[in-house]
Amino acid sequence: MTYCELVHNLPPDTDNPNKHYHDCEYGFPIEDDNALFGRLLLEINQAGLSWTLMLKKQAAFQTAYADFDIAAVAAFGEADTERLLNDAGIVRNRLKIHAAIYNAREILRLQAEYGSFKNWLDAHHPRDKAAWVKLFKKHFKFVGGEIVGEFLMSCGYLKGAHDESCPVYAQTLAAGAKWAEAV
Template identity: 35%
Template sequence: MLKIRCPWCGDDPLYIAYHDEEWGVPVKDDATLFEFLLLETFQAGLSWITILRKRENFRKAFDNFDYRKIAGYEQQKIDRLLQDSGIIRNKLKVHSAVTNAQAFIKIQEEFGSFSNYIWKFVAGTPIKNKLQSMAEAPANTLLSDTISKDLKKRGFKFVGSTVVYAHMQATGMVNDHLVSCFRYNEV
């Protein structure tokens, strides 16, 4: 039987796998939340498929997305990252990965986990939109504006409202699968 998917994943096998297995699935694990946050910040201004294609390179370059290690990166490691053609070599984004890892740990200390912090914005329950077409999907919302402002206040970088909304979609805080998509009711 033919599966109906959100049209944004097209026919790229990597995009289809991401759509079918990850996008919109509620994530409560801090390590995975940080991975998506790091990838979303590097995605700013680029296409998500570009990041997906480099995801394993990012995983290797950034110590398997270990935020504790990343928080302690010194200039020598940052310099190596800036020479790594397997990732996005944007100086500000590389530096923000370190800053964000440090801010991530501070949130964990305050709230017990980053998951406790981020999911409180939706009272622990995903927002389930009823999108009929991708044209209805917002790039940001009042809620993503609020989260973005709070993250920035806490020292995060590259967490504008659009990046935050993409993170919310990716980690299942919001279900933006089209109602016609087979994943809509699964997640």
């Protein structure tokens, strides 16, 4: 069953967070660097867990990671790492926490060079998934094929977020999904 089928089979009055995410966020372009960082952080933390869990914990992650403010997270030190390791509202994995801080610092560096994280992504578009993974592994920590692929699909850089028969597919096209430029 595809993600689109799964979501379309949910009852209309569901409190399952996948419904809103699928219909309003997944595959749509993200313009804001902090929002892009937040999505990457969630994708990294999802590794080995379910996306539903990440969506349910998203608000806790946002609070724990300074509203996904890249500069604030880049400034996190050992006390912040310990605070995050003791925060039951998020995924308490030392490697993932260190990756979030490292990646925030790397995004700051990319922002200084490209003007924004989004500009860096745009400057390397279009690429196939394998080339994106290689590029991400060069710059970031805790990023493998699934994490990079899902991150890029989720923010409109790679095709595959929605089935072509899904009504949201056309909406992502209309919103300016970057993958459409590469087709």
